[in-house]
Amino acid sequence: MRKSRIGILTGGGDCAGLNPAIKWVVKSALDERLMAERGKQYEVVGIKDGWKGLIDIESSIVPLDEKVVRTWDRYGGTMLGTSRTNPYNPGNDCSKTVIANIEKLELDALVTIGGDDTLSVAHKLSKEGIKIVGIPKTIDKDLCETDYTLGFETAVEVITEEIDRLRITADSHKRVFVVETMGRDAGWLALEGGESSGAFMILIPEYDFSIEKVNRLVMDARKDGTRHEIIVVAEGAKPSGGTQSICESTEDAFGHNRLGGIAEWLAAEIHRNTKIDTRSLNLSYLQRGGNPCAYDRRMGRYFGIAAIDLIAHHRYGLLVCYRNGKITSSPFENVIGRMNRVNVDTQYDVDRYNGRHTIIGKEMHSGKPE
Ligand code: F6P
Numbered sequence: 001m002r003k004s005r006i007g008i009l010t011g012g013g014d015c016a017g018l019n020p021a022i023k024w025v026v027k028s029a030l031d032e033r034l035m036a037e038r039g040k041q042y043e044v045v046g047i048k049d050g051w052k053g054l055i056d057i058e059s060s061i062v063p064l065d066e067k068v069v070r071t072w073d074r075y076g077g078t079m080l081g082t083s084r085t086n087p088y089n090p091g092n093d094c095s096k097t098v099i100a101n102i103e104k105l106e107l108d109a110l111v112t113i114g115g116d117d118t119l120s121v122a123h124k125l126s127k128e129g130i131k132i133v134g135i136p137k138t139i140d141k142d143l144c145e146t147d148y149t150l151g152f153e154t155a156v157e158v159i160t161e162e163i164d165r166l167r168i169t170a171d172s173h174k175r176v177f178v179v180e181t182m183g184r185d186a187g188w189l190a191l192e193g194g195e196s197s198g199a200f201m202i203l204i205p206e207y208d209f210s211i212e213k214v215n216r217l218v219m220d221a222r223k224d225g226t227r228h229e230i231i232v233v234a235e236g237a238k239p240s241g242g243t244q245s246i247c248e249s250t251e252d253a254f255g256h257n258r259l260g261g262i263a264e265w266l267a268a269e270i271h272r273n274t275k276i277d278t279r280s281l282n283l284s285y286l287q288r289g290g291n292p293c294a295y296d297r298r299m300g301r302y303f304g305i306a307a308i309d310l311i312a313h314h315r316y317g318l319l320v321c322y323r324n325g326k327i328t329s330s331p332f333e334n335v336i337g338r339m340n341r342v343n344v345d346t347q348y349d350v351d352r353y354n355g356r357h358t359i360i361g362k363e364m365h366s367g368k369p370e
Pocket of ligand 1: 013084139183235258259
């Protein structure tokens, strides 16, 4: 009996959690007991460097089995490599080549691990009849329909650890430190990284900040006797009336500019206005590096298993999701073209420029469900 061949690729920015997901796609697909139960035999091939590996298939295919992937869940990044290649790039549409290569490689199903860009390609291919399922990953946590995207918790750990270090030097020198996090147009990394590290102020793209108010909050804190302040700012945050800081104006294949530089700008502004010694640090790619934390290993495992469950049940065009404590799935069309951003009304304190300071609503105090 011919085995069904499953291809797997990782696309977009790398992060921790990809390798655990790959490992568990492979382990779950090749599990002897499950294969007997399903009455179906699978083989799995890795596709190197994201969609690029399906445009040029010469030397981009790696057979995967339990022995190959055995230790992968301990490591960050992606053993398969990644790219920001967009087969549907209007300036260079290679989608027909991708479809032809999927046939040539006799791939019966494809698992794509990615964020909104990678999954938008999966969605288009799915509409063209390719059997695809997706696994959500992005440190930005900006995908809809899922409460978790791989890489996020590890990135929050990095932010927390680095800020713990920064506090020591900030306090010795009585300095303000402005720390920039990634996240594009979503403030989750800044918000949850800032909350985890007990930041004095958190600035997010969902709410434009007033520079006068930032200065005032810093001055007020100093009057109260603080020796240092940590201000976490998302790369996509901007002052009211201003624009996002762009560090590279050339757009990538999905039309994104590279954001960066807001922390440096803000630190200079705070120093200019308050005369307090202020420094900035952009945590940048450190947030995507390092080995996956325990949560990313577990979620990678569950997402990988769920992707094979979907394939085994012939359910395609779906993204594996985590919703209200359960692993589930959602059609690509519910995910693509939307963005999960911080809800300023319920998750942000606009007065303190920080995380919320009340959590339980009136309805819950009175015992009624929200
Ligand atoms: O989407 C993940 C992310 O790390 C963003 O937070 C960041 O803006 C972007 O990728 C950086 O992209 P690149 O790896 O192309 O520089």
